[in-house]
Structure formats: C-alpha cells, structure tokens
Amino acid sequence: MYTKPIDLHVHSTCSDGTYTPTELISLASDAGLSAIALTDHDSIAGIQEAVQAASHTDIEIIPGVELSCDYDGQEVHMLGLYIRPDDEEFSAKLEEFGRVRESRNKHMVELLAEEGLDITYEKLIAANPDSVITRGNIARYLVENGCVKDRSTAFSKYLGDDCCCFVPRPKISPTEAITLIHQAGGLAFLAHPLLYHMNLESLTELLTKLKTNGLDGLEAVYSTYQPGDERNMKKLAEELDLLISGGSDFHGSNKPHIRLGVGMGWLYVPYEILTRIQDAKTQAKR
C-alpha cells in the first residue's frame, strides 16, 4: 500500500539547515509529505514556528531534536521524537550544550584566524542569528566569505576531526541522551547507525546495551544508505525488539545532494513507521 511519505529527520536554520521552519513547511507541502520531524542539533527553538506554519496545511509536525553523544571516543547521534517543546528542564539542558558549543566555536574561530582566514566570532554569529552553530555553519561561512572554495575543502583542510582547527567538545553519553529525551516526553532513536563505521557485531553490542538503558529505536531508513542497508537495519531492529524511524537528514544547501523527503532520490519513509512510533508512545504513556 502506498501512503504519503514522511520525513523524520530534518534540520532548519535553528541549527545547520539553510531553510527556516516556515520555509520547510512549504517545501514539505511541495514534496507531498504528510509529516515531518524537525530535529535540529541541540535545539527545539524552531518547533513553535514549524507548528504555526503547518497549521494552515495538512502536514503533521513531530517536535524533535538531535543530540550529539560520545560512545568510547566515537561520536554518535541520538534523535528524540515527540519532545515536549515547552519542557523547561530539557530547554535548560540544551542551553547548557549551547554554552559548551559557544566556547568550542570561539576556540575554533581563533584557530581559523591564526591560519590567516578572515573570520571573527562576532561575524560568525551575525551570519547565523538565533542558531545553534555547528561545524556545518562554520563551513558555510568560510565558503560564503571566500576563505575556501567549497564545503568539502573546509572540512578536509580545517574543520574535519583530524584537522588543525578542530576543537573537540565534551558530549553526553548515549544513555544520558536517552534519559533526557524520555524526561522530556520523547522517544529515543539511534540516528544513522551505519555512519559510525562500526561492524555489525559492535553495532549490535551498542544497540543491545542502549536497549537495556531504554533506547526505543533506530533510524533504519536513511538517505545515504547503500542497497541492503535498510533491510539489514530493519532486521536488526526486529531482532532487538526496537522501533524504526526514517528520514533524509535534510540540511538544505548545507548538504546539497540531499532533498527533503526523497534524500538522494530513492528514499521513501511510509506513514506506517510513524503510526508504530505513536502506538509505542501511547503504550509507554509518554
């Protein structure tokens, strides 16, 4: 059965996406989507605007977030779906993450300036008002101001994990992320599990451990998966009794090869996936 597609992993200008929440609703409408989850990095600031913009349409908005975590030195991402947008404790936690990012970003800008690039922290902020600033935003700034020829150069020369201007930042554990998401009423999904360069055994070990700590699901449908990946992730979810989610990880022109709802052209996330998540949410009384 064909149902209208959905997209449960979307970024706006509240983090490193290039479309505002309002513009995303218009794009989602053009793409024929019936639901989108706004999942900005460490931010739920765009939810209210998205809900408002969607109120004139049939599009359902799922309030979400994407938290960066550290698992034995490997960065992994946790998606929270159905976060309460007015949860004060959760918002306070996000503000704390924002302060950690701020000091790390200031340090990175200093290093970039030492490399002779024309950037100041004030100018970076001015180019990204009201936004959680990630390396994605810094890369964009460097391209737009002629410091590097393109995004991939920004990452390969300056911003990548092994590069001269990269500054790590302390991150929470995946288990802490799950707890925070649950406390804010949400369900926790390990984002893009195949992007962590883990073999199936280590991934299964991680997911088994996280399931014990309350993990609700994994992102089994994703833009950049190779043929077979989706089937393998669905099988793993079934074996571990985990829910699945799916999305494009749309960032607008910050990831120009990914389109909302369809990823690289062949992504399809059916509404049934959301129905199962909603049923689980009801059962969990969150």
Ligand code: AMP
């Ligand atoms: P941060 O959380 O500040 O470390 O930045 C992470 C964000 O930067 C990710 O969500 C991506 O949007 C972007 N990013 C990180 N590494 C790369 C890369 N090698 N190429 C392109 N974008 C990247």
Ligand code: FE
């Ligand atoms: Fe990003």
Ligand code: FE
């Ligand atoms: Fe991510």
Ligand code: ZN
């Ligand atoms: Zn993302």
